[in-house]
Amino acid sequence: MLLKLSCQEKMLKHIFRKHVKPKKQHEIYLLSKTVAELLESSKCSDIIDFGSGQGHLARSLTLGYNCPVITLEQNKNFIKKAEEFDDDACKTLHKANRQADVVGQVTARHVQYNVSTDVAADIFIDTIDKKVQSHVEPTYLLTxxxxxxxLSATMIRLYKESPRIAALVSVACCYMKLSTEPESTYIGYPMSLYVKGLDNHKIPYKSRESACHALEDYRCRLKGAGPQLRMHCYRAALGTILRKLHPDMVRLPVQTIKKAFNLSFVEYVALAFKKLKLSAPNEVDVQEAESLLSQWVHVVIYFCLCLMVAPTVESIILLDRMIYLKEHGLNCEIKSLFEPKLSPRCFAIIASKDSQ
Ligand SMILES: C[S@@+](CC[C@H](N)C(=O)[O-])C[C@H]1O[C@@H](n2cnc3c(N)ncnc32)[C@H](O)[C@@H]1O
Structure with missing residues (x-):
């Protein structure tokens, strides 16, 4: 039974917002509703949350919808945080319950687990069953x-392979991290025989990476046409310096540098090199790269062209997964769950074996 704890709505809203940025609040609000409804309609008993991070989705599903959840996360620090946040949420609820109607408060079971790409479905289910320890054989919804x-490709495969997994809500991201032919024995893209059989089905790293950028957000930046557009060229010029000094660097491992628009290019370069634990470049190299900044318009045009094909790239990857399921007799839908301006990776693959 779907139990939305409406009597404590206000308190729960507060609990779910704590430690969570507005973008994620939006995603969690909509995704937990979709998952809880599918849990009920598919008659699954338990939810498995893959790559659960600090457990925000699981907290909303357990305390907000009374759903049984087990989370799988490889990073032990995130698990620790998730448990801390759960305790905090329960304490707040407990205080509120002195005045309000008391409803069950069971938090998720957080498990440190690295879902390997080649895990066999029966071994995976066996491991989860041992954690859940239910008297009746559980059926699972993966999210x-x-x-x-x-990780999202593995979820799709496990859903296809295990009769004990009856439903799926998958929101993917970081397509550039997918294993692709012929780099590895495991292949995250393409999954379907149909796409594998197409000539030119390969999608290069750069295109898959572009598919993770936010087209809608960049459109607003273009309209604003402020200094941030020029900043965009900083990274390209930084790349020139890095490649000159370290020709063996194929990809730039530079993380986002926050508030780069407040920095001069020299400061930006110094910070980037420090982050990479490299000794600072000399003045001549920086001055040389600085002259490239005058070409910032070309960088903006290039980036716009990449972004224009990005939705096509994402569609191909998601449709490949849909076709893969179809090839194994399983239907699914691809639904835009979130507001793309706020949350660009907004598509969910939703499936239930109950409705086949
Ligand atoms: C983009 S984060 C999303 C976190 C969380 N779902 C959220 O939305 O806040 C992806 C998470 O998946 C975890 N992850 C990635 N690959 C994994 C794997 N093979 N097994 C378990 N966790 C994994 C990462 O450690 C990270 O916390």
Whole structure:
């Protein structure tokens, strides 16, 4: 039975917002509703949340909808945080319950687990069964909010392979991290025989990476046409310096540098090199790269062209997964769950064996 704890709505809203950025609040609000409804209609007993991070989705599903959830996360620090946040949420609820009607408060079971791309479905289910320890044989609904790269592809495969997994809500991201032919024995893209059989089905790393950028957000930046557009060229010029000094660097491992628009290019370069634990470049190299900044318009045009094909790239990857399921007699739908301006990776693959 779907139990929305409406009597404590206000308190729960507060609990779910704590420690969560507005973008994620939006995603969690909509995804947990979809998952809880599918859990009920598919008659699954338990939810498995793949790549659960700090457990925000699981907290909403357990305390907000009374759903049994087990989370799988490889990062032990995230698990620790998830447990801390759960305790905090329960304490707040407990205080509120002195005045309000008391409703069950069971938090998720957080498990540190690395879902490997080649895990056999029966071994995977066996491991989860042992954690759940139910008297009746559980049936599972798999979900994952921005389960990155191969993790979302593995969820799809496990759903296809195990009769004990009856439903799926997968929101993917980081397509550039997908294993692709012929780089590895495991292949995250393409999954379907149909796409594998197409000439030119390969999607290069750069295109898959572009598919993770936010077209809608960049359109607003273009309209604003402020100094941030020029900043865009910083990274390209930084790349020139890095490649000159370290020709063996194929991809730039530079994380986003926050508030780069407040920095001069020299400061930006110094910070980037520090982050990479590299010794600072000399003045001549920086001055040389600085002259490239005058060409910032070309960088903006290039980026716009990449973004224009990005939705096609994402569609191909998601449709490949849909066709893969179809090839194994399983239907699914691809639904835009979130507001793309707020949350660009907004598509969910939703499936239930009950409705086949
Ligand atoms: C983009 S984050 C999303 C976190 C969380 N779902 C959220 O939305 O806040 C992806 C998470 O998946 C975890 N992850 C990636 N690959 C994994 C794997 N093979 N097994 C378990 N966790 C994994 C990462 O550690 C990370 O916490």
């Amino acid at each position: 994952g909010l921005h389960a990155c790269g191969d």
